[in-house]
Amino acid sequence: MEQTKIILDENEMPKKWYNILADLPSPIDPPLDPRTWQPINPEALEPIFAKELIRQEMSSERYIDIPEEILDVYRLWRPSPLFRAHQLEKVLKTPAKIYYKYEGVSPAGSHKTNTSIAQAYYNMKEGTERLTTETGAGQWGSALSLACNYFELDCKVYMVRSSYYQKPYRKSLMTLWGGNVVPSPSSDTAFGRKILQEQPDTPGSLGIAISEAVEDAIAHENTKYTLGSVLNHVVLHQTVIGAECKKQLEQVEEYPDVVIGCCGGGSNLGGIGLEFIKDRLEGKHNARVVAVEPSACPTLTRGEYRYDFGDTAEMTPLLKMYTLGHDHVPPAIHAGGLRYHGDSPIISKLCAEGLMEAVSYDQKEVFDTAVQFARTEGIVPAPESAHAIRCAIDEALAARQTGEEKVLLFNLSGHGHFDMASYDKYFSGELD
Amino acid sequence: MEQTKIILDENEMPKKWYNILADLPSPIDPPLDPRTWQPINPEALEPIFAKELIRQEMSSERYIDIPEEILDVYRLWRPSPLFRAHQLEKVLKTPAKIYYKYEGVSPAGSHKTNTSIAQAYYNMKEGTERLTTETGAGQWGSALSLACNYFELDCKVYMVRSSYYQKPYRKSLMTLWGGNVVPSPSSDTAFGRKILQEQPDTPGSLGIAISEAVEDAIAHENTKYTLGSVLNHVVLHQTVIGAECKKQLEQVEEYPDVVIGCCGGGSNLGGIGLEFIKDRLEGKHNARVVAVEPSACPTLTRGEYRYDFGDTAEMTPLLKMYTLGHDHVPPAIHAGGLRYHGDSPIISKLCAEGLMEAVSYDQKEVFDTAVQFARTEGIVPAPESAHAIRCAIDEALAARQTGEEKVLLFNLSGHGHFDMASYDKYFSGELD
Numbered sequence: 001m002e003q004t005k006i007i008l009d010e011n012e013m014p015k016k017w018y019n020i021l022a023d024l025p026s027p028i029d030p031p032l033d034p035r036t037w038q039p040i041n042p043e044a045l046e047p048i049f050a051k052e053l054i055r056q057e058m059s060s061e062r063y064i065d066i067p068e069e070i071l072d073v074y075r076l077w078r079p080s081p082l083f084r085a086h087q088l089e090k091v092l093k094t095p096a097k098i099y100y101k102y103e104g105v106s107p108a109g110s111h112k113t114n115t116s117i118a119q120a121y122y123n124m125k126e127g128t129e130r131l132t133t134e135t136g137a138g139q140w141g142s143a144l145s146l147a148c149n150y151f152e153l154d155c156k157v158y159m160v161r162s163s164y165y166q167k168p169y170r171k172s173l174m175t176l177w178g179g180n181v182v183p184s185p186s187s188d189t190a191f192g193r194k195i196l197q198e199q200p201d202t203p204g205s206l207g208i209a210i211s212e213a214v215e216d217a218i219a220h221e222n223t224k225y226t227l228g229s230v231l232n233h234v235v236l237h238q239t240v241i242g243a244e245c246k247k248q249l250e251q252v253e254e255y256p257d258v259v260i261g262c263c264g265g266g267s268n269l270g271g272i273g274l275e276f277i278k279d280r281l282e283g284k285h286n287a288r289v290v291a292v293e294p295s296a297c298p299t300l301t302r303g304e305y306r307y308d309f310g311d312t313a314e315m316t317p318l319l320k321m322y323t324l325g326h327d328h329v330p331p332a333i334h335a336g337g338l339r340y341h342g343d344s345p346i347i348s349k350l351c352a353e354g355l356m357e358a359v360s361y362d363q364k365e366v367f368d369t370a371v372q373f374a375r376t377e378g379i380v381p382a383p384e385s386a387h388a389i390r391c392a393i394d395e396a397l398a399a400r401q402t403g404e405e406k407v408l409l410f411n412l413s414g415h416g417h418f419d420m421a422s423y424d425k426y427f428s429g430e431l432d
Numbered sequence: 433m434e435q436t437k438i439i440l441d442e443n444e445m446p447k448k449w450y451n452i453l454a455d456l457p458s459p460i461d462p463p464l465d466p467r468t469w470q471p472i473n474p475e476a477l478e479p480i481f482a483k484e485l486i487r488q489e490m491s492s493e494r495y496i497d498i499p500e501e502i503l504d505v506y507r508l509w510r511p512s513p514l515f516r517a518h519q520l521e522k523v524l525k526t527p528a529k530i531y532y533k534y535e536g537v538s539p540a541g542s543h544k545t546n547t548s549i550a551q552a553y554y555n556m557k558e559g560t561e562r563l564t565t566e567t568g569a570g571q572w573g574s575a576l577s578l579a580c581n582y583f584e585l586d587c588k589v590y591m592v593r594s595s596y597y598q599k600p601y602r603k604s605l606m607t608l609w610g611g612n613v614v615p616s617p618s619s620d621t622a623f624g625r626k627i628l629q630e631q632p633d634t635p636g637s638l639g640i641a642i643s644e645a646v647e648d649a650i651a652h653e654n655t656k657y658t659l660g661s662v663l664n665h666v667v668l669h670q671t672v673i674g675a676e677c678k679k680q681l682e683q684v685e686e687y688p689d690v691v692i693g694c695c696g697g698g699s700n701l702g703g704i705g706l707e708f709i710k711d712r713l714e715g716k717h718n719a720r721v722v723a724v725e726p727s728a729c730p731t732l733t734r735g736e737y738r739y740d741f742g743d744t745a746e747m748t749p750l751l752k753m754y755t756l757g758h759d760h761v762p763p764a765i766h767a768g769g770l771r772y773h774g775d776s777p778i779i780s781k782l783c784a785e786g787l788m789e790a791v792s793y794d795q796k797e798v799f800d801t802a803v804q805f806a807r808t809e810g811i812v813p814a815p816e817s818a819h820a821i822r823c824a825i826d827e828a829l830a831a832r833q834t835g836e837e838k839v840l841l842f843n844l845s846g847h848g849h850f851d852m853a854s855y856d857k858y859f860s861g862e863l864d
Contacts, residue, residue, distance in 0.1 A: 004507035007439055075436035076515075076810050083508075105537065107810030109849075149807055169601075169852035176806050176855055374608050375581055378508050378539030417541075417849035420601035423608055 004086060006099075006248040008079035014243040015066055017236045020274045020346060022062035023281050028232075028349055029320035032307060040317050048217050048225040052122040056233040064236065066118075073117045073150055077106040078240065082248040083412075087376040089396070096399035096406040097254065098392055101245050101272060102379065103413050108173070110382065110414030111268045112143030112228055115237035119226045120147035129222040130154035134184065134209030136264065137163050137336035137384060138170030139414050140228030145179030158184035158192075158212045160339070161204035162332035170418045184209035191215055191313045203332040206340045211313035229265025230310060230319070230344050238271025245409060246275055256287050258395050260410035262387035263291035263300065263358070264337045266344030268413040274346075277355055290395075291347060291358040292387040294366070297330040299323065299343045300351050300358035308342055321348040333363050334422035334431070335383040361390050367426040369393060370416065382414040383422055436518060438531075438680040440511035446675040447498055449668045452706045452778060454494035455713050460664075460781055461752035464739060472749050480649050480657040484554040488665040496668065498550075505549045505582055509538040510672065514680040515844075519808040521828070528831035528838040529686065530824055533677050533704060534811065535845050540605070542814065542846030543700045544575030544660055547669035551658045552579035561654040562586040566616065566641030568696065569595050569768035569816060570602030571846050572660030577611030590616035590624075590644045592771070593636035594764035602850045616641035623647055623745045635764040638772045643745030661697025662742065662751070662776050670703025677841060678707055688719050690827050692842035694819035695723035695732065695790070696769045698776030700845040706778075709787055722827075723779060723790040724819040726798070729762040731755065731775045732783050732790035740774055753780040765795050766854035766863070767815040793822050799858040801825060802848065814846040815854055 021028060030039040045054045056064060066074075085098040103111035123131060131153050135141030141157035148155035157179050164171065164183035171181045184204050185192040189212040195202060202208070210227070217225035227234060242259075249255060259276045261269030273289040280286055291300050299322045308323040310316035321342045324330075328341040350356040363383075370386035372393075373379070381389060388410040399406045416423070425431045453460060462471040477486045488496060498506075517530040535543035555563060563585050567573030573589035580587035589611050596603065596615035606613045614620055616636050617627040621644040627634060634640070642659070649657035659666060674691075681687060691708045693701030705721040712718055723732050731754045740755035742748035753774045756762075760773040782788040795815075802818035804825075805811070813821060820842040831838045848855070857863045 003442055004504075005442060007441065009439065010435055010437060072436075072518075086504075107806075107812070146810060150810075169849075172852035172856050172859075173812065175859060176803065176812060176852075178807065371608065374539075375610065378578060378582075380539070380605065380608060417601075417847075418852075420604035420608075420850075424604050427604075427607060 002084065003252065004084055006082040006251055008244060008247060010075050012247060013071065013074060013079050014240045015071065016063040017066060018239040018243065018275060018278065019059055019062055019064055019236055020278065021232060022060050023278055024349065025353065028345055031317035031319055034309065034314055034317060037318065048214055050122045050126050050128060050224055052126065053119060053233050056236055057231060067121065070118055070121050079244045080105050082245060085377055088373065091376050092393060092396050092400065094396040094400045095403060096396040096408050098396055099249065099409045100412045101241055103241065103411065104379065104415035108139065108142040108146045109417060110139040110143065111238060111241060111271060112140045113146060114240055114271065115228065115234045115267065116143035116147035117150065118237045120144065120151045120153055123224055124151040124153060127222065128153065128224045130156065130220060131224055131226050132156045132213040132216045133226045133228065134158045134206055134213045135228065136160050136206050136339055138167050138418065139337055139382065141179060141181060142170060142173050144226060145174040145177040148179065149177040155179040156216060157181045158186060158209040160184055160206060160209050160336060161202065163336035166334065166336065166421055167418050173418065184212050186212060189215045202329065205312065205329045207312035207326055210311035211315055214311060214315045229267040230342065232346060234267050235270035235344055235346050238267045239274055241271035241411065242273060242275030245272060254407050255285055256409035257406045258408050259287050259289045260292060260388045260391045260408065262338060262384050262413065263293050263343065263347065264340050264384065266347035268411050270344060270347055272411040277350060280355065289356045290391055291351065291356060292391045293358060293360045294333055294335055294338050294387065295360040295362050296333045297339050298360045299341065301360045305348060305352050310342060319345050321345050322351065334419065335366065335387065337384040338387065359391055361387055364431060366390050367431060379412065380416040381412060382416045383419055385413045434516065435684065436516055438514040438683055440676060440679060442507055444679060445503065445506060445511050446672045447503065448495040449498060450671040450675065450706060450710065451491055451494055451496055451668055452710065453664060454492050455710055456781065457785065460777055463749035463751055466741065466746055466748065466750060469750065480646055482554045482558050482560060482656055484558065485551060485665050488668055489663060499553065502550055502553050511676045512537050514677060517809055520805065523808050524825060524828050524832065526828040526832045527835060528828040528840050530828055531681065531841045532844045533673055535673065535843065536811065536847035540571070540574040540578045541849060542571040542575065543670060543673060543703055544572045545578060546672055546703065547660065547666045547699065548575035548579035549582065550669045552576065552583045552585055555656055556583040556585060559654065560585060560656045562588065562652060563656055563658050564588045564645040564648045565658045565660065566590045566638055566645045567660065568592050568638050568771055570599050570850065571769055571814065573611060573613060574602060574605050576658060577606040577609040580611065581609045587611040588648060589613045590618060590641040592616055592638060592641050592768060593634065595768035598766065598768065598853055599850050605850065616644050618644060621647045634761065637744065637761045639744035639758055642743035643747055646743065646747045661699040662774065664778060666699050667702035667776055667778050670699045671706055673703035673843065674705060674707030677704060686839050687717055688841040689838045690840050691719050691721045692724060692820045692823045692840065694770060694816050694845065695725050695775065695779065696772050696816065698779035700843050702776060702779055704843040709782060712787065721788045722823055723783065723788060724823045725790060725792045726765055726767055726770050726819065727792040727794050728765045729756065729771050730792045731773065733792045737780060737784050742774060751777050753777050754783065766851065767798065767819065769816040770819065791823055793819055796863060798822050799863060811844065812848040813844060814848045815851055817845045
């Protein structure tokens with residue numbers, strides 16, 4: 001049999017992050033100050049973000065060196081394996097070759113650690129003692145708890161209420177790494193109390209949880225806020241994924257025709273895709289890059305491309321992005337990590353300019369796929385990641401129709417070990 | 433920093449299992465027929481086991497080839513990584529070098545897949561259509577469900593009642609791979625119904641669950657029984673672990689002074705340790721090999737070395753092993769995989785002859801260790817595997833006292849992603 005796992009040695013781990021801002025055909029629209037609607041002064045962001053992260057957010061350097069201390073932590077799970085989905089190909093009877101990058105090997109179970117480690121590190125270096133954040137499905141909250149534990153920072157996580165109760169053991173995992181988790185909206189912030197009073201039964205949303213985490217960071221000494229997706233520096237930190245994929249595919253002398261990632265805020269998609277968009281911008285190759293989102297929260301496929309707030313309380317800068325409106329509360333689907341009203345400005349711009357495509361799927365068909373994948377490839381996917389698998393399968397089936405030996409690459413961004421309650425609902429027929 | 437992960441390419445995966453029966457200083461005592469107490473005729477085992485597995489159980493060949501079809505499935509996660517525990521060493525201020533083999537990378541989350549794939553494969557080849565088994569913590573039941581899914585066999589799992597309720601998502605995982613799971617004692621067997629009538633509140637035990645699974649296999653057409661530990665052929669299949677470790681340590685020019693594994697039935701310990709016992713028997717090296725068990729089920733440290741039944745209902749052959757008595761029901765500790773009254777005849781013999789050592793730890797100190805490990809190395813260990821970590825830490829602390837630069841190797845046999853309820857109990861102070 002041909003190779004199943006393509007692996008890299010530690011010394012082949014990328015030493016730089018790739019910043020696509022240096023290569024975009026036209027500059028990205030700047031974030032606006034929520035009070036003046038004028039381009040924001042970087043200093044205005046310092047109450048909530050570490051300076052180095054603000055610098056990276058606005059940087060036009062093409063490559064940014066990864067500090068040795070961050071590489072040392074990355075070594076615990078990076079480089080991550082690239083798998084050839086032999087079993088899945090066989091079942092689909094497709095001539096396509098399906099490769100998937102597996103980010104679930106990180107201790108927290110997803111790609112999120114690529115940026116949580118970086119964000120905690122820079123904050124530690126600048127004297128921050130406590131970080132706040134929001135989390136949807138809990139992948140990001142787990143990743144930040146792990147990172148804060150490494151760099152000895154306190155960690156407060158506002159977890160979207162619907163996910164908090166859907167995935168009880170995510171909270172246990174964060175607690176194990178020393179994180180302090182509350183369901184959002186919570187009574188710990190003024191904005192949380194307001195929402196609780198107005199809508200006591202709300203499932204919560206990432207927009208609300210972000211407002212709480214930002215308010216908390218501003219209200220407390222030596223405390224900063226961190227975000228697990230959307231922002232340029234977050235997407236930047238994820239580019240190690242695509243850089244590794246490229247080296248791994250070179251080992252087997254392949255280049256992808258289609259690169260696929262699920263998309264909530266856009267960081268795992270950017271992480272795997274931007275390296276291939278770069279080749280496209282340089283005229284070297286022409287891989288299609290596809291964003292996959294839930295039909296229940298169709299930001300890229302049905303939203304508007306305009307300036308909007310990142311949060312519900314209108315505390316964050318305005319970002320130019322695809323959005324469903326910052327007060328939109330998506331239904332409580334099980335892919336909690338994809339329930340965001342907006343999207344990464346980088347991903348949004350690439351979609352708007354036709355450099356990236358977007359598709360959406362219903363929850364039921366995504367879970368059908370998750371089960372099919374677990375029964376062929378073995379790995380239990382996170383419901384979020386299963387969106388990418390669904391799209392890869394559709395591409396493989398299309399290739400069967402046309403007989404093309406396409407090379408497909410998708411990001412299996414995380415495992416579903418903490419999503420078993422959702423699988424239970426699927427099997428008992430209770431999934432909406 | 434020195435290397436963190438030592439990895440091997442797929443083509444460096446061992447192609448043979450190592451059978452220590454060929455090398456023991458004196459022959460192992462044979463299994464006895466439960467009716468006659470005479471050495472059992474291999475054919476008497478055919479109603480419950482596949483013929484090839486019986487052949488392997490009694491084989492005196494030193495190496496047994498691993499079939500290509502099994503290697504193809506192993507490729508999904510093998511070779512598994514060997515980690516150097518840099519962070520843990522730093523925290524312990526030890527001159528010892530601590531290495532751990534991580535078997536949690538298999539889709540089912542533990543070393544158990546090394547044998548479940550083999551057992552399902554041989555049964556499939558011989559025309560078996562359905563497999564039965566018992567499971568404690570659920571690691572083995574998950575691994576067998578995964579394997580049966582690959583080779584298209586039906587799978588019935590009798591899960592020890594206390595674990596069934598402690599770890600609800602283990603059942604979900606088995607269901608996802610198509611396994612049919614019931615809590616044991618169950619009403620599906622005559623023996624289960626008898627126990628339920630006599631002791632309606634029993635937490636169950638591996639001994640009871642084995643009796644049910646054997647009864648079921650005998651009672652149904654084209655059905656065989658499989659065991660996840662204890663037997664020679666099971667230990668045999670696990671020897672890929674130690675063979676990989678040896679190659680990985682050679683890469684960094686090390687040889688272990690101490691090799692450590694937790695021990696319930698003994699398969700993960702045998703898997704990592706026998707390769708080093710072989711060197712010891714050949715006079716090449718002199719690594720100590722240490723079995724670590726829970727004080728709540730101290731088979732090797734406090735049991736007797738004698739013939740005993742493998743199950744409670746006295747249906748299995750008699751095995752010469754350390755035992756607490758086949759009607760012993762250990763307390764419902766959270767390391768459900770270590771709650772077995774007996775032990776592998778191979779491990780038992782090695783302990784009896786002074787070629788292996790055994791120690792035991794209390795549940796509380798094991799969980800202290802599990803938390804310390806998660807907070808230093810990141811990975812959340814299964815409670816079973818944490819026993820091995822505890823012992824490695826004690827060896828590292830002893831090395832700090834003596835100043836010796838010892839090389840320690842332990843088997844991190846599985847992750848604890850499905851054991852978070854036990855971690856919750858630890859944090860809430862409810863652990864006995």
